[in-house]
Amino acid sequence: MGTALNSVGELIDFYYEQESGQWLLEYLYVDGSGAGVAVSRDLVHWHEAVSVGGEGHAAHVAHDAHSHANANAGSPRLVELQIEDSLQSKWLRLHENHAYEIGDWDGERFTADGEPAALWTGIDSERLAYGQSRCVLAGLIGQVGCGRQLVLAELKLRRSEQGIVRLYAEPVAELRNLRVWQREWSVAELSASAPFKESLQFRVAPGEWLDIQVLPVAGEPDDSDKSDTITSNLLDVQLVIEAEEDYLQEIELYGIRVTVELNEKTSCVASQGVTLPLPNPLARRDGGLKLRLLLDETSMELFVGDGEAVMFVPVEPAYDQSRYIQLHCQRGIIRAASLEVFGLRSTVPTLAEHLLIEASKPAEDTVIYQSKSKSYTIYSHRIEDAVYGEPPAYVPDRDTILSPTRAIEEFAWRKNWANDMTRVIDRGNVWHPRSEIAQLPDLHTAHATIDAAYRLAADVFYRCGSPEFARPGEEGMWTAGQFQGPGEGFGVWVRDTTHIAIRSGNLLDPEGARRSLLFTTKSGFDNGVDGTAMPIVGIWDYYLATGDLTLIQETWTNLKSRIAKLDESFDLEQGLVPADQSTSNDAFPEP
Incomplete structure (x- = not known):
C-alpha cells in the first residue's frame, strides 16, 4: 500500500535502526533544497521527521546526500536471506536496473546461480533494507513534479x-492490521456475455434472524457520506482465475482497468500503460492464476502468482462514479473465479483526529501497566499494543477515545466448526458515551x-438493554449483542444472560436483570448444554445481589424441574454433569 x-x-x-526499533527512509527533496527523513515502526504508518537519530541528523543527511547517492549508483546491493522452510540461506544481489541475482557470497566474491532476472516493474529509486530478519524493498512511483x-x-x-531457489515478493504483513471489512464471492463461469459486477459501497440491515442482509446504499451511487454506508478508498483484492488456455480477462476496480491475457504468443498483465510479462509456468499453473491487488488513492500494487511477478502503477480511482468491482471475460471462458475483497482503513488522521491526538500528549503520560512480554502498555492517556499495531488508542479525556476499527467485519457466516461471524456496529474512529449511562454507577x-x-463498557451494556437493539417482545431485556445492527439485536440468550447477571449486571441494572432472567426460564436462545443450569445460577445471584426473593418465588416450579433434569444427567462414576461446549470450562467432546 503506497x-x-x-x-x-x-x-x-x-x-532498520535496531536501537529505536524503527525503519528509516532518507531522501532528497524534489526541489533540491536538501534531504528529509521518514520513520515508521510498522512499515505502514510513516511520519516525516525533521530530525532523527539526534539533532542535526537531517542536515547531515542533506550534506552527504549527493555523494552518498552517487557512490551507490550502479552498484549492486547484497543481502543474505534464509530459504523458506529451510535452515539454508542464499544471497540476493540487487542491481539498479531492477534486475537481481541469487547466489553465494564468500566475503569477497559473489557467485550467481543463474542469469539475472526481473521480479518487479514500475518503480524507480529502489532500496533494500534488512531488519527483524526481514528484507524489505522500497521504491518510488509517480512523476517527480507531482509528488512521489x-x-x-x-x-x-x-x-x-x-x-531451484526463487525470489518472490508479498505485501508487508502489517497491512493486515488495516483490514476493516471482508466480502467473498465464487463465480461458476464468466464469458463475454456474462460478466460479474458487485458494488463495493453498501449497507447492512437485519435479515431473518439470525441472518443479516447486504443492501445497496439508499440514494445516489456516490452518496458515500451516509452514516450506515460501508465502503473504503483502500482495497486489498485477492482473485483466483481458472480458465481455458486462451483468454482475455478484464478486471475493473474503482474505474481502474487491469487486463490479464493468455494465449500461445503472450502471457501478461497490463494496466495504466504498464505491461508485466508472466513466465509460462506461472500463467498456466494448475489451480489457476492468483492475483492480489492493493489499491489506494494514488497507486496500485499487483502481485501475480505467489508473488513471482510484481507491478506497481500510479492511478486515479474514480471514487465518485465507480465504487464497484467487475470481472469481464472478453475472450475465451473463465471456468471459475474466486474473489475476496478487504476494505482497509486510512493511515492518515483527519484534522479533527489530529487535534485529539495532540490533546492526548500531556507533558508526562504515566505508565499504569506494562505486560511482562511488553506487548502492550497502558498509559494515562493512551494504550500501545504490538498485536494491533499503530496507531495507539488515544484517550484525551474520560469521555473520548480515538482508535480506528481493529476488527474485520464480515457479512456471511464462516464455513468453519463454529459457524461464526464478526460484526461491527460503530465504524467511526472516535467514541463518546451516551448520556443515558449517567443512570449507571460511575468510576x-x-x-x-x-x-x-469503564465508561465504554457501561455504554455497551446500556445499548444491549436499550430499545435500539431489542427484538419484538424482548423490550427492556438484555440482548446478547448488537449483532444485526440497529432495529434488531442478537436476542436474549440463556447462557449469556446469566453471565451478564453474575458479572455485575444484577448490581448495575436489577430491573433489566429481573426481566431477562425471568424470560430465560421460559424462552430465549439456548446454545449450550449448560443452558439447563444457567438460569438457576443467575436467579440465585440476583437474590444475593438485590435481596429480592420474588423472582425465585415466581420461577420456583421451573427451577425445580431444571434441578431434577440435572440430577438425571449426573454421572455417578465421575461425579460430574456432562457439559461440553460450556463457557464455564471450554470443554469439547473427544474426537
Missing part, C-alpha cells in the same frame, strides 16, 4: 519442487484510560 511523500525526489537510503508515492514489498526466497480515577474503559 504512502504519499509529496516532497520526495530520490531515495538516498533505507534501513512510496511502495514497499517484502522479499523472500523459496525452493521450487525442482530444487473516577486519576487516569483517563481507566475511566474511559
Whole structure:
C-alpha cells in the first residue's frame, strides 16, 4: 500500500535502526533544497521527521546526500536471506536496473546461480533494507513534479519442487492490521456475455434472524457520506482465475482497468500503460492464476502468482462514479473465479483526529501497566499494543477515545466448526458515551484510560438493554449483542444472560436483570448444554445481589424441574454433569 511523500525526489537510503526499533527512509527533496527523513515502526504508518537519530541528523543527511547517492549508483546491493522452510540461506544481489541475482557470497566474491532476472516493474529509486530478519524493498512511483508515492514489498526466497531457489515478493504483513471489512464471492463461469459486477459501497440491515442482509446504499451511487454506508478508498483484492488456455480477462476496480491475457504468443498483465510479462509456468499453473491487488488513492500494487511477478502503477480511482468491482471475460471462458475483497482503513488522521491526538500528549503520560512480554502498555492517556499495531488508542479525556476499527467485519457466516461471524456496529474512529449511562454507577480515577474503559463498557451494556437493539417482545431485556445492527439485536440468550447477571449486571441494572432472567426460564436462545443450569445460577445471584426473593418465588416450579433434569444427567462414576461446549470450562467432546 503506497504512502504519499509529496516532497520526495530520490531515495538516498533505507534501513532498520535496531536501537529505536524503527525503519528509516532518507531522501532528497524534489526541489533540491536538501534531504528529509521518514520513520515508521510498522512499515505502514510513516511520519516525516525533521530530525532523527539526534539533532542535526537531517542536515547531515542533506550534506552527504549527493555523494552518498552517487557512490551507490550502479552498484549492486547484497543481502543474505534464509530459504523458506529451510535452515539454508542464499544471497540476493540487487542491481539498479531492477534486475537481481541469487547466489553465494564468500566475503569477497559473489557467485550467481543463474542469469539475472526481473521480479518487479514500475518503480524507480529502489532500496533494500534488512531488519527483524526481514528484507524489505522500497521504491518510488509517480512523476517527480507531482509528488512521489512510496511502495514497499517484502522479499523472500523459496525452493521450487525442482530444487531451484526463487525470489518472490508479498505485501508487508502489517497491512493486515488495516483490514476493516471482508466480502467473498465464487463465480461458476464468466464469458463475454456474462460478466460479474458487485458494488463495493453498501449497507447492512437485519435479515431473518439470525441472518443479516447486504443492501445497496439508499440514494445516489456516490452518496458515500451516509452514516450506515460501508465502503473504503483502500482495497486489498485477492482473485483466483481458472480458465481455458486462451483468454482475455478484464478486471475493473474503482474505474481502474487491469487486463490479464493468455494465449500461445503472450502471457501478461497490463494496466495504466504498464505491461508485466508472466513466465509460462506461472500463467498456466494448475489451480489457476492468483492475483492480489492493493489499491489506494494514488497507486496500485499487483502481485501475480505467489508473488513471482510484481507491478506497481500510479492511478486515479474514480471514487465518485465507480465504487464497484467487475470481472469481464472478453475472450475465451473463465471456468471459475474466486474473489475476496478487504476494505482497509486510512493511515492518515483527519484534522479533527489530529487535534485529539495532540490533546492526548500531556507533558508526562504515566505508565499504569506494562505486560511482562511488553506487548502492550497502558498509559494515562493512551494504550500501545504490538498485536494491533499503530496507531495507539488515544484517550484525551474520560469521555473520548480515538482508535480506528481493529476488527474485520464480515457479512456471511464462516464455513468453519463454529459457524461464526464478526460484526461491527460503530465504524467511526472516535467514541463518546451516551448520556443515558449517567443512570449507571460511575468510576473516577486519576487516569483517563481507566475511566474511559469503564465508561465504554457501561455504554455497551446500556445499548444491549436499550430499545435500539431489542427484538419484538424482548423490550427492556438484555440482548446478547448488537449483532444485526440497529432495529434488531442478537436476542436474549440463556447462557449469556446469566453471565451478564453474575458479572455485575444484577448490581448495575436489577430491573433489566429481573426481566431477562425471568424470560430465560421460559424462552430465549439456548446454545449450550449448560443452558439447563444457567438460569438457576443467575436467579440465585440476583437474590444475593438485590435481596429480592420474588423472582425465585415466581420461577420456583421451573427451577425445580431444571434441578431434577440435572440430577438425571449426573454421572455417578465421575461425579460430574456432562457439559461440553460450556463457557464455564471450554470443554469439547473427544474426537
